[in-house]
Amino acid sequence: MKKVAIVATGLTKFNKTEKSLDSIMLSSIKSLFENTRNLDQKDIDVVLTSTNANKNYLANIISELSGIKPKISHSVESLCNSGTNSLVSACAYVSSGLSETALVVGGEKTDSPGLVLNWDMSRGEFKHPIFWASMFTSAHMRKYNTSLEDLAYVSIKNHNNALDNPYAYFEKLFSLDDVMHSKNLTENIRQLDCSMPCDGSAAVLICSEEKAMKYTDAPIWITGIGQKTISASFTKNNDLTSMESTKTAVADAYKMSHKTSKDVDVAELHDAFSVCEIIELEDMEFCQKGHGAKFVRELYDTGNKKINPRGGLIGAGHPLGATGIAQVVEIYQQLSGKAQKRQVSSAKTGLVHNMSAGSTSSTVLVLES
Amino acid sequence: MTRFEDELKNNNFVCSECVKCKHLVWPPSDYCNKCFGDVIWRPVSKKATLVEFSSKDGKLFCIGEFENNIRVFGTLEGNSNLIRGQNLTLKYCNYDEMPKFVFQTD
DSSP: OOOEEEEEEEEOOOBOOSOOHHHHHHHHHHHHHHTOTTOOGGGOOEEEEEOSSOOTTHHHHHHHHHTOOOSEEEEEOBTBTHHHHHHHHHHHHHHHTSOSEEEEEEEEOTTOGGGSOTTOGGGTTOOSHHHHHHHHHHHHHHHHOOOHHHHHHHHHHHHHHHTTOTTOSOOSOOOHHHHHTSOBSSSSOBGGGBOOOOBEEEEEEEEEHHHHHHHOSSOEEEEEEEEEEOOSSGGGOSOTTSOHHHHHHHHHHHHHHTOOGGGOSEEEOOOSBHHHHHHHHHHTTSSOTTOHHHHHHHHHHHTOOSBOTTOHHHHHOOOHHHHHHHHHHHHHHHHTTOOGGGOOTTOOEEEEEEEETTTTEEEEEEEEO | OOHHHHHHHTTOOEEEEETTTOOEESSOOSBOTTTOOBEEEEEOOSEEEEEEEEEETTEEEEEEEETTTEEEEEEEESOSOOOTTOEEEEEEEEESSSEEEEEEEO
């Protein structure tokens, strides 16, 4: 397999606008072209789009609007981990030699049809994601004595980190009291424990090792990939204190990259809800099982931005099809030393974790400078 | 409207069972997800166990498990002194654009 490099990125501000999905996606591609030397539309032989919008022929539409005539173009949809799914597909094209240079662009509007999986009969009338999040939370609270205050620290940490991210949806500092007294959606999920659906787009350009130096002096390498789907139904998660698909995906990504959690300098974790970050930290071996809340508290108390430096989904917002790609953009910037106020010092190895539908599917990527 | 939805509307919770390997296929499907054998419909036991629970606006909801296999979300009525693994009974089910399950503590 050929080595695959990330050589350029583009991003839009996450917000709520009147702009069309096409226009939002085109904005992140425009930003990518403006930031990249020697890049010509003719160089790009694959265009993959990532969204949950029911848009026919979207990759071809985006290609035409961008002046690109790719060999291969199609959309990838997998609810909230559509973005990293599309990047994994693009990696396969480049590493196999089918493609030299692939553009991956994700985008979503606030009212995305991907917010609720109506197919899942097992959720009964409890279709909204807050209900699966509440089940994870109940289970973790019971088994590990996790408190509502512990959960609130995930939210204030990530909102605090988002203040240094000019592309984040939230631009406001929230206190512990704000989170604790935000509206109760269930007995253990408050409004500020939740990620916010919004408009947004992110784009990355990947290419083979032979082409990488044309576009940058400092490519970032995709050295580990793990992806696992256990089901589409949330209730197939047997242990509600854990995320089975995430454990498998991260083990595969660590194995492929010959890394462990100890090697990871900076990570983007899929904090759709506060409890998710705590469980993920444990399942990805950043700390022992049951110690996720303590780990978060230490990060907050010491101002350590190692986990979710851009603010996570809770602070930065969650435009579904763009989220996984925006996470990759953040780790690219961190490993390139270009994350400005969010910069984690001397970051060499980064990790992206992106999951969907109550962790029925997860993707983990290891990136290295 | 599928057979599954029709039966739920009549307060019957049914599921598909493989005629070849007897696997209970959940969610219902036209073929077995273990061996791709043909399936028949059969009633699901009304007895369940409590997997997890929470509440919204003071009303309990839970995941109940039937026959060590089928897990569904539903509302929960009865004793509020709840213990994971305790027995529940499916009191009522329905279908109105989405399935509805109501459990009661034993």
